[in-house]
Amino acid sequence: MQDLHTLLERSVSQLGFELVDMELSNRGKLIRLFVDKPEGITIDDCVLVSNHLSNLLAVETSVDYDRLEVSSPGIDRVLKKIDDFERFSGQRAQIKVRMAMQLPDAKEPRKKFLGLLRGVEQGDVLIECEEVHYRIAFSNIDKARLAPEF
Structure with missing residues (x-):
């Protein structure tokens, strides 16, 4: 294949x-x-x-x-390449990670993120969820797609 x-x-x-x-x-x-x-x-x-x-x-x-x-990939297109996260910076996206991330001030590790893409920095995808900024290693991303609001 x-x-x-x-x-x-x-x-x-x-x-x-x-x-x-x-x-x-x-x-x-x-x-x-x-x-x-x-x-x-x-x-x-x-x-x-x-x-x-x-x-x-x-x-x-x-x-x-x-x-x-x-x-067409549709308005909720998948994001597969690291360049996709840069290209669609400023747009709303949903990211699911392979390994749950333990975050400060959180009781449970987190696997899903929904927010605005803020670009890519040193191989990490930047996303803002509810006014909190997160760095997610590109290698830890399992699935990601745009999530436009209607």
């Missing part, structure tokens, strides 16, 4: 897009890709990427799949 991810990421990048995430169904018959670009993604962009990758997969790989889906 890593080879497939690398191939798709390189191809999507050459088209001027970012591969945000990739999902494979349990049986591998569905490949679902989430792509983006700084100014946002359109349906025409998704069609362009889908057509390009369909041709690429037919020629370059022996991947057996029935469907290829290409879509």
